Every structure is written in structure tokens, then in C-alpha cells.
Amino acid sequence: MNGTDPEAKKVFITDNIHTEAQPIFQLLAAKEVPESSKLQDPKVLESQDYKDKEGKKNKVVLIEGTKSSLPNSEIIVLFVDEKIVWVTSATDKQTFDVVRKEFKHPIPENSSVENSATDPKATLQEIQNFIVSDIWNTGFVDISWYLADGTSSTGESLDIDFTMEQLGKAIDKKSEYDKYIQSLSDEYSSVKNTWGKLSAEVDLLYKHLQSNPPKANDSSNKLDNGKLKQYMQAFEKDVSALN
Numbered sequence: 001m002n003g004t005d006p007e008a009k010k011v012f013i014t015d016n017i018h019t020e021a022q023p024i025f026q027l028l029a030a031k032e033v034p035e036s037s038k039l040q041d042p043k044v045l046e047s048q049d050y051k052d053k054e055g056k057k058n059k060v061v062l063i064e065g066t067k068s069s070l071p072n073s074e075i076i077v078l079f080v081d082e083k084i085v086w087v088t089s090a091t092d093k094q095t096f097d098v099v100r101k102e103f104k105h106p107i108p109e110n111s112s113v114e115n116s117a118t119d120p121k122a123t124l125q126e127i128q129n130f131i132v133s134d135i136w137n138t139g140f141v142d143i144s145w146y147l148a149d150g151t152s153s154t155g156e157s158l159d160i161d162f163t164m165e166q167l168g169k170a171i172d173k174k175s176e177y178d179k180y181i182q183s184l185s186d187e188y189s190s191v192k193n194t195w196g197k198l199s200a201e202v203d204l205l206y207k208h209l210q211s212n213p214p215k216a217n218d219s220s221n222k223l224d225n226g227k228l229k230q231y232m233q234a235f236e237k238d239v240s241a242l243n
């Protein structure tokens with residue numbers, strides 16, 4: 001799934017992902033994933049039997065690797081009937097912390113799990129993931145495809161009113177990140193400068209959509225994502241450089 005070959009991803013999903021979860025993984029495979037969000041050099045640390053809420057016995061596997069140059073980054077994979085159902089990491093703290101207790105392997109002192117709450121680098125990585133997922137992929141990219149073809153970016157039907165509602169919630173969350181990044185020291189001046197451009201472009205595009213509500217197959221509604229993508233890529237590089 002870290003690769004760029006779409007056919008290889010399709011085969012992997014068919015062979016290794018549980019049928020109930022395949023639609024989610026197909027959606028993820030079609031989205032643009034930044035290098036900083038990929039777990040590199042993964043290795044299995046431990047596996048344990050795990051009972052779900054219904055008492056069904058499954059298996060969870062703890063995997064460690066490097067993410068955005070942070071050593072000891074961990075993910076947990078749940079298997080049902082020997083097929084992958086979901087993957088969680090420290091960014092989903094509520095779920096991850098509960099399942100992480102099932103493992104005997106100690107949490108490393110310099111892991112992203114412990115540092116995520118206090119380390120600005122980890123928080124900036126969280127913000128980077130948020131921008132790609134909530135603002136870009138399921139926001140402006142899906143809306144652009146809807147304007148052009150009447151579908152989402154994966155060719156599926158799209159509830160445009162719900163999409164705009166979710167984007168609005170993401171914009172509200174972004175305002176919290178605006179305050180956080182502004183509060184950072186001069187050590188993060190490059191990140192703060194790039195974020196300023198990125199955040200302003202997000203607000204500009206959202207204002208455009210509010211003034212010009214998106215309609216299916218509406219070629220007259222010009223939503224130009226070019227600058228936003230440019231600023232996103234620069235922000236990713238700035239965050240990666242910190243590590």
C-alpha cells in the first residue's frame with residue numbers, strides 16, 4: 001500500500017483485506033498519500049489474541065517502523081479470519097491507547113506514541129495528515145471531481161451537501177491549528193510561513209465554494225486547486241525537514 005502501482009494495490013486488497021473493509025481500503029488506495037504519512041521499514045514486534053465487544057476472538061499485530069524520520073513509530077493491525085480489517089496508529093489516540101495495552105512489548109521512550117502530546121514535530125505531522133485527508137482528499141479534490149464529472153474522485157456517487165458540511169467542520173478545526181502554529185517559536189519560522197499561505201488559500205477556496213455552491217457537471221464553476229497543492233507539498237517538506 002506504500003507503493004505507486006495501482007494494480008498491485010488492487011491485488012493486495014483482494015488477497016489480504018477482509019471483504020467488509022475492502023471498500024475503505026480501495027478508497028484509501030485511490031487517494032494521494034504523502035511520503036511523510038507512510039510507515040517505512042516496518043517490522044512485526046508482537047501479536048496477541050484479541051476479543052472484540054461481541055466476544056469474538058481475533059488477532060492484533062503490533063508493527064514498528066519509521067514515519068517521517070520519527071523512529072519507533074507504531075501501528076496496530078486487526079485481523080479477522082486471517083484478513084486485515086483495520087489499522088490504527090497513535091494519531092487515533094483513543095483507539096490506539098486501548099489496544100496498545102494488550103501488548104507486552106514496552107513503549108519506547110522516543111516513540112511517536114509518547115511524544116505526540118508534547119512534541120511540536122509530532123503535532124505538526126498530525127496537522128499535515130489532517131490537511132491531506134480532511135481538507136484535500138475528501139474536501140477540495142472530491143468537490144473538483146464532482147464539478148467536472150458529477151462523482152467523487154473515485155468515481156462513486158457523492159452527497160455534495162454532506163461533503164460541504166464536512167469541509168466546513170474541517171475548516172473550523174483548521175482555525176485551532178492556525179492558533180497553534182502561530183504560537184510556535186522562531187525555530188519553526190519556515191513552517192509558520194508556509195502554513196500561512198496554505199491556510200489562507202484554503203479559506204479563499206472555501207469562500208469561493210460558499211459563493212458558488214458546487215453542482216454536478218458545472219464547468220462554469222472554476223475551482224483552481226493548483227496553489228493549494230503547491231503549498232501543501234511545501235508544508236510537507238518543511239515538516240519533514242524538522243525531523
